[in-house]
Amino acid sequence: MRVIPNNIFFENVEQLLSEGNSVELRCFGGSMQPYLQGDGREVIIASPFSPDELIPGAIVLFRYNGKHICHRIIRRTGEQLLIQGDGVIGNREEVSTSDVIGIIRTIIRRNKKPVSTQTQAAQWYWRCWFRLSPVRRYLLYAYRLWIRIFGFFCIFASYIGQCKYQIL
Numbered sequence: 723m724r725v726i727p728n729n730i731f732f733e734n735v736e737q738l739l740s741e742g743n744s745v746e747l748r749c750f751g752g753s754m755q756p757y758l759q760g761d762g763r764e765v766i767i768a769s770p771f772s773p774d775e776l777i778p779g780a781i782v783l784f785r786y787n788g789k790h791i792c793h794r795i796i797r798r799t800g801e802q803l804l805i806q807g808d809g810v811i812g813n814r815e816e817v818s819t820s821d822v823i824g825i826i827r828t829i830i831r832r833n834k835k836p837v838s839t840q841t842q843a844a845q846w847y848w849r850c851w852f853r854l855s856p857v858r859r860y861l862l863y864a865y866r867l868w869i870r871i872f873g874f875f876c877i878f879a880s881y882i883g884q885c886k887y888q889i890l
Contacts, residue, residue, distance in 0.1 A: 732790045735768070735783075739824045744769040746830075747783075747792075753807030754781075754792065756865050757847070760809075763832045766792060768824030776803060776819055779848045781826040781839050786815050792826060794848065808851060811859050 735745050745768045751760045758764055768783045776782065780795045784805065796814065797804040803822070806814040829837045838844065854861060 728790070735790070736823050739768060739770055742770050745824065749792070749829075752866075753809050754794075755809035755862065757808045757851075758792075758829065759832070765830040766826045767828040767830070768792075769827050771822070771825035773819055775825055776822060779845050782822045783824040783826065784815075784817055784822045786817055786821065790823070791815070796852070808848075809862055811862070 735747070738745050746765050747768060748762050749758050749760050749764045749766050750762050754760060758766070766781075766783075771782075776795060776798060778795050778797055781792060782795060782803075782805065783790060783792050784803075791805075791807075793805045793807040793810075793815065795803050796806050801819045803817050803819060804814055805817060826839055829839060831837055851858070
């Protein structure tokens with residue numbers, strides 16, 4: 723397998739998006755949990771966008787301090803965006819709209835089912851999650867603990883053929 727450095731990879735991603743193409747990317751990292759698992763088994767589809775689509779609740783791919791990150795817009799003030807991952811407690815990124823290179827309209831879940839991030843249900847999820855900010859730290863802790871325990875149980879049980887559940 724050939725390894726491509728991130729800076730070269732994302733230069734190509736930016737080029738494709740600027741030409742009007744959508745790009746499929748594997749999702750790694752826990753900063754968008756629980757909405758995205760970040761274990762590499764989900765695929766996000768970054769698409770070109772118009773500036774009026776950069777509204778609170780939209781998930782975007784953007785440049786920040788030399789990295790490319792996929793997080794959710796929390797607030798927009800003119801050309802400035804406040805962005806935060808669903809699984810991040812305190813840190814927020816402040817970027818301009820020119821730092822955004824793509825918008826995530828579709829996620830392909832582990833079960834290969836495509837899910838739109840633009841539906842009313844997705845927006846409802848985000849509004850609820852955003853309003854739970856004061857207790858989000860505890861919810862994330864419980865969620866991550868549950869995944870660790872349940873995930874371990876399924877890995878162990880799958881060795882003896884007893885696991886009836888699949889973590890999706």
